Amino acid sequence: MDEGSVSPNAVAVEGQGLWKGFSTKKWVGTKRQVTRSYALKGVDLAVKRREILGILGPNGSGKSTLIRLMATLLIPDQGWLKVFGLDVIRDRQRVRRLINRVSVEASFFKKLTARENLAYAAGLYGVSNAKAQVEATRILASLGLQRDKLEVPLETLSRGQQQKIAIARALLTSPTLMLLDEPTTGLDPTSRRDVQEFVLNVRREHDSTMVLCTHDMAEAERLCDRIAIIHEGRIIAVGTPADLIASYASGGGLEDAFFHITGLDQERLRAEAEGDG
Amino acid sequence: MSPTGRELHALWSVVRRNFHLVRRYLGWELVFLFYNVINTLTIALIAFALPPADRDRTIIYLTIGALLWNFLSILFQEVASSVSWERWEGTIEYSFMAPIHRLTYLAGVCMYAVLYGVLRTIVILVAVALFFHIHLARADWLGAAMILAGSSLPFIGLGLIGAVLPLLSTERGAQATQVIQGVILLVSGIYYPISVLPGWIRWMSHLSPATYTLEAARRAILNGEGPLHLLPLTIKLFLSGLILVPLGLAVFQLAEHWAMRNGTLKRSG
Numbered sequence: 035m036d037e038g039s040v041s042p043n044a045v046a047v048e049g050q051g052l053w054k055g056f057s058t059k060k061w062v063g064t065k066r067q068v069t070r071s072y073a074l075k076g077v078d079l080a081v082k083r084r085e086i087l088g089i090l091g092p093n094g095s096g097k098s099t100l101i102r103l104m105a106t107l108l109i110p111d112q113g114w115l116k117v118f119g120l121d122v123i124r125d126r127q128r129v130r131r132l133i134n135r136v137s138v139e140a141s142f143f144k145k146l147t148a149r150e151n152l153a154y155a156a157g158l159y160g161v162s163n164a165k166a167q168v169e170a171t172r173i174l175a176s177l178g179l180q181r182d183k184l185e186v187p188l189e190t191l192s193r194g195q196q197q198k199i200a201i202a203r204a205l206l207t208s209p210t211l212m213l214l215d216e217p218t219t220g221l222d223p224t225s226r227r228d229v230q231e232f233v234l235n236v237r238r239e240h241d242s243t244m245v246l247c248t249h250d251m252a253e254a255e256r257l258c259d260r261i262a263i264i265h266e267g268r269i270i271a272v273g274t275p276a277d278l279i280a281s282y283a284s285g286g287g288l289e290d291a292f293f294h295i296t297g298l299d300q301e302r303l304r305a306e307a308e309g310d311g
Numbered sequence: 312m313s314p315t316g317r318e319l320h321a322l323w324s325v326v327r328r329n330f331h332l333v334r335r336y337l338g339w340e341l342v343f344l345f346y347n348v349i350n351t352l353t354i355a356l357i358a359f360a361l362p363p364a365d366r367d368r369t370i371i372y373l374t375i376g377a378l379l380w381n382f383l384s385i386l387f388q389e390v391a392s393s394v395s396w397e398r399w400e401g402t403i404e405y406s407f408m409a410p411i412h413r414l415t416y417l418a419g420v421c422m423y424a425v426l427y428g429v430l431r432t433i434v435i436l437v438a439v440a441l442f443f444h445i446h447l448a449r450a451d452w453l454g455a456a457m458i459l460a461g462s463s464l465p466f467i468g469l470g471l472i473g474a475v476l477p478l479l480s481t482e483r484g485a486q487a488t489q490v491i492q493g494v495i496l497l498v499s500g501i502y503y504p505i506s507v508l509p510g511w512i513r514w515m516s517h518l519s520p521a522t523y524t525l526e527a528a529r530r531a532i533l534n535g536e537g538p539l540h541l542l543p544l545t546i547k548l549f550l551s552g553l554i555l556v557p558l559g560l561a562v563f564q565l566a567e568h569w570a571m572r573n574g575t576l577k578r579s580g
Binding site for chain 2: 054056057099102105106107108109127128130131133135137139140141142143144145146150153154155156157158159160162187
């Protein structure tokens with residue numbers, strides 16, 4: 035198989051028995067205490083090709099850890115994970131060619147302009163600078179970002195504008211799997227809508243599979259074909275939004291289903307989500 | 312694009328990114344350069360406290376130390392702080408999930424460090440030459456250039472080992488690279504012969520590539536010794552580079568694996 039190609043029958047993402055823990059160390063008197071807490075506790079998942087899978091969960095539930103495992107940035111303690119049939123550890127380099135990620139924090143060199151940041155990113159993925167600039171201008175225009183915003187340092191742009199540039203950067207490399215880690219958190223309603231529309235357009239026009247982490251129920255319901263609800267490191271329900279609502283919140287919405295499944299307190303979670311935003 | 316072409320393209324992207332950053336922080340770059348020029352001049356001015364007979368030779372002796380230290384510390388610092396810098400900007404995960412070999416990324420960082428170090432050193436050299444009107448008729452520049460090229464490799468290797476530390480521990484790692492740089496400055500005979508060092512510390516001088524670089528550079532510029540005379544020292548430096556660069560790369564890859572296991576690639580990790 036060519037380095038950048040994908041087997042037509044491969045499942046986009048498949049993982050089994052994924053455990054991931056992190057250690058924290060602190061000194062208590064003269065003793066060094068090491069505490070290990072687990073972000074993922076035996077997660078199984080499968081994402082079909084061309085599907086948008088939403089991962090819905092409260093803060094600290096393991097969403098970002100799961101995305102980082104798919105992005106080859108973490109090594110699981112136990113279990114295995116494959117992207118289009120390629121193991122994320124053994125075939126790391128080939129997996130990296132197929133993926134790109136938009137994270138909640140815009141990861142840019144803040145003093146550089148968008149053009150300079152995009153030139154760097156495109157270069158890392160073997161895309162020529164000329165092609166990258168033309169493509170970025172087109173993508174950003176469709177996201178409602180003016181051309182002159184490409185010429186100013188990133189630090190002078192709003193968070194919404196930075197996030198649109200992060201999306202353009204990810205799309206420049208034509209990823210077969212897009213990992214979207216809370217891409218609309220902190221955006222104003224208009225920017226949020228622009229990004230959501232764009233995600234749907236990308237799915238319509240490209241051979242792209244997406245994994246979307248969010249705690250925005252409306253966004254998950256609007257964009258996702260299926261939703262996996264993750265809580266305390268475990269996926270506790272998976273289904274289409276309609277199935278989840280029918281099974282867990284008859285007469286209610288996805289939010290009711292989510293609270294029913296997780297047993298969480300609605301008010302506390304809303305306060306957390308608003309705090310994040 | 313062929314796989315090799317892609318890697319070369321990526322390597323150039325890292326070099327270009329760093330020069331873009333220099334342009335964006337131009338004010339600071341000029342301030343640091345100004346400080347480096349003044350620092351070199353003040354060190355060389357120490358020679359004016361000596362009798363006139365020793366003055367010219369001491370000016371050159373001190374200037375070589377200051378210039379070489381400037382070049383070698385830029386090499387070490389740029390390579391060693393590449394991880395800290397990306398972590399501080401929040402871009403480390405993005406750069407490290409790119410589909411390129413780590414060697415390509417690090418080669419880009421090293422190539423930039425050499426180009427940037429040479430440019431800054433030339434500016435300081437010109438300033439010093441204008442200030443002191445030094446006569447360097449005896450100097451063997453070919454020998455000096457050979458030594459500079461030979462010393463780049465071990466310093467890149469040391470830089471790669473230094474770059475590992477911030478991967479292991481965010482803040483302490485960056486602090487440790489400063490300590491390493493300080494020790495090299497102390498023991499390498501930058502501004503004095505290593506014979507003046509106390510015995511309990513002098514053994515470290517023999518481990519520092521900077522000691523051999525300075526000795527050879529002074530022999531080339533002060534005594535006019537040519538490439539042939541300097542060959543044994545150049546080979547020594549080159550061989551230490553051949554050990555330190557692969558060692559640095561191997562250690563870096565081990566540390567990256569460790570960071571991926573422990574989740575310390577993350578900015579706040």
